[in-house]
Amino acid sequence: MSSTSEASGALRSLKERIIRLEEDKRALQADIKEVYLEAKASGFDTKALRLVVKRAMETTSEAAARRETQAIAELYLASLGMLDGTPLGDATRERMMPPPPEPEKNDEGDDGGAPAPDSEAEEPQRGTFSDQDISEARGRGEQDCAAGKRIIDNPYVAGDPRRAAWDEGHCRRSGSDGMEVPEAWRRRQKPKADTAAKEAA
C-alpha cells in the first residue's frame, strides 16, 4: 500500500488543514469583536458602526441592489400611507422619473393643480400642521399625480411633514392607474454575478 495516497491519510490531512484555517478564523473573529468592544467603550454605537462597515464592504452591484430594494420598499410604504413623516429618498424619486410625460404640459397642470403651496411652506417648523393639513397634502399628491405631475414636483420643501404626505398620495395614485403593477414598482435588472467585480475591488 502506498503511504500518501491512502484515504485515511488524506482524510487526516483534510481535517487538519481545515482545523488550522478555522482556528485562524476564530482568532480573527475574536479580534473583530475586540475592536467593536473598544468602539463601544469609546461611546460609539456598535450597531450603527456595523452598518457602516457593511456599507463600506459592499460591491457596487450589491449597493445598487440594496438601493433598488430600498426605493421600491419606500414606494410601497408611501402607497400604504406608512411613511410616517419620512419623505421619499432621492433614489426613490429618481426611480419614478423615467416617464416624464410632456413636461411643458405638466407645468401648466402644476400651476393649476397646486397653485402656491410654497407660500405656506416657508415655515418649516415641525409640529405646526394639523392632521387636516397633512390630509390635504396627501389629497393634493393624488391629484397632482393624476394631473401628470412627476414625483420630483413635490411642492413642499424637505423637512415639511406635508412633503411625505404628498409623496404618499402620489404613490398611491400611481399604483392605482389601472395598470396591473406599475413599472416603477417592479424590480428591474437582474442582479448580475459580480464575483469578478468583487476581486477587482
Added chain:
Amino acid sequence: MSSTSEASGALRSLKERIIRLEEDKRALQADIKEVYLEAKASGFDTKALRLVVKRAMETTSEAAARRETQAIAELYLASLGMLDGTPLGDATRERMMPPPPEPEKNDEGDDGGAPAPDSEAEEPQRGTFSDQDISEARGRGEQDCAAGKRIIDNPYVAGDPRRAAWDEGHCRRSGSDGMEVPEAWRRRQKPKADTAAKEAA
C-alpha cells in the same frame, strides 16, 4: 404506580403537544410562503414586501430604536464621506438639533459663511455639478458647522447633490470638535420594555 403522574407519560404528552403546535406552525409558514409567491407572480418585489411587513409589525419602541440606529449610522456615514449622494434624512437632522446655540448669532454667521447658494441651487438638475462643486460644498459644511450653523441650515435644496456633501462636511466637523464623542453620535435612551405595548397592539 400512578397513571398520569409518571415521567414517561408526561414526556409523551409534552412531545405530542409540541408536535401538534409545530405542525400548525409549519402549515402557516407554508401559507405565508404561498402569499409571497402570489405577490411575486403579480409583479411585486418580495424583498421589498417583506420589509414592508416587517415595518408594519414593529412596535412603537422597536420602530424608535430602528430609527435611532439609522440616524446614527447616517451621521457616521456622513462624517466618513460615504453618503454618496443621498443626503441626511429628516430623522438624522432632528437628532442633531438639540444644541441650538444662540440662534441670533447663527443667523449672522449664516449670512456670512454661505452667502447665496440658493441662487445656484435653483437648478436642481442632477449631474451638472463638478467634483469641485461637491468639494466646495463639503468644505462649506465644515465651515458652517464651525460657525455654529445647525444641521438644518443646509443651504442646498433637496435633490441637489451638494446637499449631501454639505451634510458630510458638517458631520465631520461636528465629530472633530475635541469632544471625545459628541452627544448626537451616541445612543440615547434605554429602549424600554414594551412587552405590554405589544399586547396592547
Added chain:
Amino acid sequence: MSSTSEASGALRSLKERIIRLEEDKRALQADIKEVYLEAKASGFDTKALRLVVKRAMETTSEAAARRETQAIAELYLASLGMLDGTPLGDATRERMMPPPPEPEKNDEGDDGGAPAPDSEAEEPQRGTFSDQDISEARGRGEQDCAAGKRIIDNPYVAGDPRRAAWDEGHCRRSGSDGMEVPEAWRRRQKPKADTAAKEAA
C-alpha cells in the same frame, strides 16, 4: 379606475393577509415556548426534548439521510482514532457489510487472527485496560480487516473499551487499501424528493 384591480389595493391586501398569518404564527411560537418552559420546570432537559421532537417530525427519507451521514461520520472518526470510547453504532456496522467476501475463508482468518479475546472480554468492567491493551486492540482491528474479517466480527463485547479501538483499527485499514476512497466512505443514494411522503405522513 376599478376598485379591486389596482396595484395599491392589491398591495394592501397582500400585506394584511401576511400580517394576519404572521400573527398566528407568533402565537403558536409563544405556545411552543410555553410548553418547553413547562417541561423544563418539570425537570426535563429541553435541549434533549427538542432533539426528540425533531426526530419525531422527520420524514422517512430525512431520517435515512441523517443516519447515513451519521454512519459515515463514525467511519471517519474511527479511522482518525477519534471514537474515544464509543464504539461504532449498528447503522455504521451495517453500512460496512455489503462486501462480505468469502465468508468461509473469513472464519478461518478469524480463528487465527484473533483467537480468544472472549475469555478476556468476560470482565466488562471499565477502566481496567491499559493504553497498551487499547493499542493492541486497535492493531488487531487493522490485522483482522486485512485478513478479510468484517466489521461485525469485532471480538470485543459492547461496553469493552477495546471494542472501539478495534473498530478504529478496522476502519483505518479499510480506508487505506489503496482504493482512492472506499465505497462505504461515500454517500450513496440521492436523497429523493419526499415532498409527497411528507404529505402522506
Added chain:
Amino acid sequence: MSSTSEASGALRSLKERIIRLEEDKRALQADIKEVYLEAKASGFDTKALRLVVKRAMETTSEAAARRETQAIAELYLASLGMLDGTPLGDATRERMMPPPPEPEKNDEGDDGGAPAPDSEAEEPQRGTFSDQDISEARGRGEQDCAAGKRIIDNPYVAGDPRRAAWDEGHCRRSGSDGMEVPEAWRRRQKPKADTAAKEAA
C-alpha cells in the same frame, strides 16, 4: 483641536481596522470552502467531514455537554419507543449506572427475571425476529428494571434488535417509578464557562 483624538478620525480608524480584519476573514472562509470542495472531489462526504471537524474542535467541556445531551435524548427516545433498532449507546448506559443497588441481589433477580435469553441471542442475524419477539424483549426490559436490574444488564448482545427493545422497556419503567422525573433524566452539572479551557487547548 488635536488630530488623532477627534471622534471623526477615531471612527475612520475603527472602520478601517474592522474592514481589514473582515477581509482576512473572508479570505480564510474562501480557503476553507476550497478545502471542502477538494474533499468532495476526492469522494468524501462533506457533511460528515464537517461533523468530524466540529468534533475535533470541541473543548473537553463542550464534548461532555454534547454527550450528556445525547445520552438524555436517548433515554427519552427509548422511553417513547422511538429507538427504532438502534440500542442505547455506552454513554447513555453509563449515565444510568450511579444507583447500583445491591449487586449481589441483582444477580439473583437476573437469573430469575430473564433466565436464559443468551441461548437465543447466539444467533445475531438481523431480521429473524418477529414483532412479538421484540415486544417480549421490551416487556422483559420493564420487568428487569422493576426487579432492580441495571441498564448494563441487557441480556441481548449488540446487533440483536431485541437489545434496543429491552432498553426501551427498561427506560420506560425507570421513568415511571412514581418519581417526578428520575435523576438520570435530568441535566446534571452546570456547563461551566470554559473560555480558559479553550485557550489552554
Added chain:
DNA sequence: AATGCTCCAGCTGAGC
C-alpha cells in the same frame, strides 16, 4: 429583565 452571542432553519440565487 434585558442584551449580546451562537446556532439553526428557512429562503434565495446559482449551477448542472
Added chain:
DNA sequence: GCTCAGCTGGAGCATT
C-alpha cells in the same frame, strides 16, 4: 427542473 450552497433572519441560551 432540480439540487445545492450561501446567507440572512430569528430563536434560544447564557450572561449581567
